[in-house]
Amino acid sequence: MNDGRILDIQGLKVHFATDDGMVRAVDGVDIGIDRGETVSVVGESGCGKTVTAMTILKLIAMPPGRIVAGRILWQGRDLVPMGPEQMRSIRAKEIGFVFQEPMTSLNPVYTVGSQIAEAIREHEGLSRRAALDHAAEMLRLVNIPNPSRRVHDYPHQFSGGMRQRVMIAMALSCSPKLLIADEPTTALDVTIQAQILDLLDEMKQRLGMAVLLITHAMGVVAETAQRVVVMYAGKVVEEAPVAALFARPRHPYTQGLIRSIPRLDMAATEHRRLEAIPGTVPSLLHPPAGCRFAARCRHAVEACRAEEPALRELGPGHKAACIRADEIA
DSSP, rough: OTTEEEEEEEEEEEEEEEETTEEEEEEEEEEETTTTTTTEESSSTTOOOOOHHHHHHHHHTTTTTTEEEEEEEEEESSSTTOHHHHHHEEEEEOOOOOEHHHHHHOTTTTHHHHHHHHHHHHHHHHOHHHHHHHHHEEEEEESSSSHHHHSSGGGGGGGHHHHHHHHHHHHTTTSEEEEEEEEETTTTTTHHHHHHHHHHHHHHHTTTOOOEEEOOOOOHHHHHSEEEEETTTTEEEEEEEHHHHHSSOOHHHHHHHHSSSOOHHHTOOOOHHHHHHHHOOOOOSSOSSSTTTGGGOTTHHHHHHOOEEEEEEEETTTOOOTTTTHHHO
């Protein structure tokens, strides 16, 4: 394992039992994160991003979900065989998690201060008063005005952007080495989105932590990440440094995602519709043979449907799972 690697996911498979059969939500995923690095995982809804992230801390419901194969190496320790007590010592203390929807993730009947203080008391052993003071300090750190007063407020008394700041304060309250942020800017307007992304970057620099950012917005990726992992239908289809990915995407799915980004620099001179990727994501109950993107791909040939393409190295740190990657880039 790379000496600087803090998290190394190897061959992860997560399946969910349903009335219709077994859903292969994550099907052989490899993702590595180095110390102090921001890695962004992108893809459409339903591609396995959130399941991958939540499986790291075993936050998926088991059953119906289960880890079928693979390892999740956290600083060299495999999290997969760990029990609830061992995982509790890692959650929040070593790995923080910012959930996608703060209104449903925060408990409406407790003050935000008491919810932040709960993790602090659990992991730092502070008194109730000291933990609440630390919670107020965390609110100040994420730029919430009047933190000593607002620590006594309830979630419904905060705006959407402020609730997301509370979630970030909670996730960072024990100074974790890795922060997992699951679509932290969903449902926020663009101005607040920019503020939240700036805040995450500021906290990353201040605490020296690594960040795993889950998103479907390619624009967010371009601003924040050093490395990008593109997922489609439960698999990684491309991985690259962010500059290389945007300069020369090698997988047709990545190319489609980038073509769908609004271009302000071209809006005044070229009046054309945004491109959309045709078709829909295949069912993960019965994934198709060969490349899972073939049915939606403009470059697909018969060989694409015959055999599943391997994720192969195409350049320094740049991998793609496409047999025609050299032709279409």
